Amino acid sequence: MAVRLKDIARDLGVSVVTVSKVLRGNKDIGDETRRRVLKRMKELNYQPNMLARGLASGKTYTMGLVVPDLVHPFFAEFAKSLSAVLRESSRALIITSSEEDPEIERQEIRTLLHRGIDVLLIASCQSSLRNFYEIGDDRTPYLLFDRNFPHLAAHFVGSNDVLVGEMATNHLIETGRKRIAHIAGQGTSPAFDRLRGYRNAMIDARLPTPDSYVFTGSRLEETGDKVAAEAIKHFLALPEPPDAIFCYNDLTAIGAIEAVLAAGLRVPEDIAIVGCGNMPYNDYLKVPLSSIDHGTSELGRRAGELALDLVNSPEQPPKNILVPPTLVVRASTRPAVQAT
Amino acid sequence: MAVRLKDIARDLGVSVVTVSKVLRGNKDIGDETRRRVLKRMKELNYQPNMLARGLASGKTYTMGLVVPDLVHPFFAEFAKSLSAVLRESSRALIITSSEEDPEIERQEIRTLLHRGIDVLLIASCQSSLRNFYEIGDDRTPYLLFDRNFPHLAAHFVGSNDVLVGEMATNHLIETGRKRIAHIAGQGTSPAFDRLRGYRNAMIDARLPTPDSYVFTGSRLEETGDKVAAEAIKHFLALPEPPDAIFCYNDLTAIGAIEAVLAAGLRVPEDIAIVGCGNMPYNDYLKVPLSSIDHGTSELGRRAGELALDLVNSPEQPPKNILVPPTLVVRASTRPAVQAT
């Protein structure tokens, strides 16, 4: 079996408490004793039993992460980056997926809390806040990422999604488009904020945004490509079809490109398209896709740092960490008028 | 704070042990008592403290997963599917990434073992077996997936990669190609087996496979697209360039398509290309990519089931679970001779 504190104590003729104190760097121990204990720990390759430590101390050295979908590159990359930060402070990460199902999310949160985690990180797929009151009861500190709840005073790490919407829209405006449409998401703060950013930019540029230029779809993370097909059908049936589309995310943008091409039109000549998320394969698509990059690994890093901070000072006032987005231009938004 | 067995016992005037027995479905309890305990558990919304249970019983109801890269769609999908299986038996999953670094992998394994997990699942990036002797010492059952070690008598869940290579190559042969090349991986069992499958198929078809038709690259999971560019340069410089290429994975195939197109040749007319992994975006590439599908979620499911089985009977003889691959044909391998 594994080496225990007891074994080291016995070997050295000291008490378990003494060894435990050395382990945790307690001042309470003489130099000579400390040295002997540390030496023996190395020799035996001692690793503390985290279950026992967690039970006795309340700290588990474990963080919990709940994402709506592990396969989505954004969440995967976030998890990877977060994981790297936690590894440095030798904490484990329990990752669970809610599959975009509020009931599963609820279940996963409860499981994590009762399993014992120091901090919970979550991109919630809830529309209500019920789950979060439960978390509050358990006094486990938590932070939201990617998706925020305006009326919940919680820590948040994410993009400035209003700015995301503005940047994408302004980019289309700057390349000379006038009739700019938006395929919008639903029910989450990024969806809401990106729409707002889009509206802001259009109003600033004094461009019209008829209601018919905003097509709202749901579950765009998983089925954005399908939804985009409907959206394009809708847009192309308008008396004045758009000459550019800002899509809620890249999957939707990909679907939009496919649908536009299938309709016999050209991207970007007839319709320019910009997405959001800057997925790895954007360069290799039929039309390489312009996109807004969230700085995902930066997000993961910042979230990890905040989480570590919350372990020590759980009661601090809510922080709101926004990582600035960047625009990555590719072929799908080359200027409409090739003035040469 | 959370509800404990003690609270329920007190409320009902029975002992903690009685409640514990009910919790675990022990026969040893009368119907009436059992009913009262269960009722009270529901009322108080009791959830067992996993740390305490783990410490006392040795079972942690937690599995550990080590993957080389969380962002890779294969591992993400595997993790997702595995996670779903474990959720059904209310077990948590600790996911860690080795970043394709043997030393990190070693570290992560040790951390997991000392944290206490019931089963370890790992796609190892080791070339040596050193880590696995360590695991053996801790008597924690483990299973390998995706990447196997021929000389290690361990449980394995993965593709039949020889068959993968044969299927891909045979498909190219059946569509009329004669000069078929392979961009091969390095150092892992899938790389080795797919190469063998390629060779098998070529020999069976009495087609030549000069050494110059096999280009070996490393770290294809992360940089396959770059490596493919070199490979294509190499192939096109041959006196008799190939008319088809079987690529170790989809990322490599994507890079190959890009490079072939950039060289002014057509896919599939001049060079057909088949990949491996059947990534989500294969339909949307410049040339939609034919690929071998591993049945990734099936793999995750089978791995999860085996892992659950190992909890109860850790000492069973090594199982070797191979999920049959399937071919998904897209534009990149349309027949060379459109005989109409």
Added chain:
DNA sequence: ATGCTGAAAGTAAGCGGTTACGTTACGGGA
């Protein structure tokens, strides 16, 4: 000499469960 201080160690209790045995009371077979 007496008492106080602080460094260095130890003692005991407990975290929330589980496990291996006891104990009790009842009923049936001989």
Added chain:
DNA sequence: TCCCGTAACGTAACCGCTTACTTTCAGCAT
């Protein structure tokens, strides 16, 4: 009537570690 088996529950110890509180003793001021 006696014994024993069994159902139903309880007792005590322990899992490996931490926490809060002693204890011990040297050094120093009074």
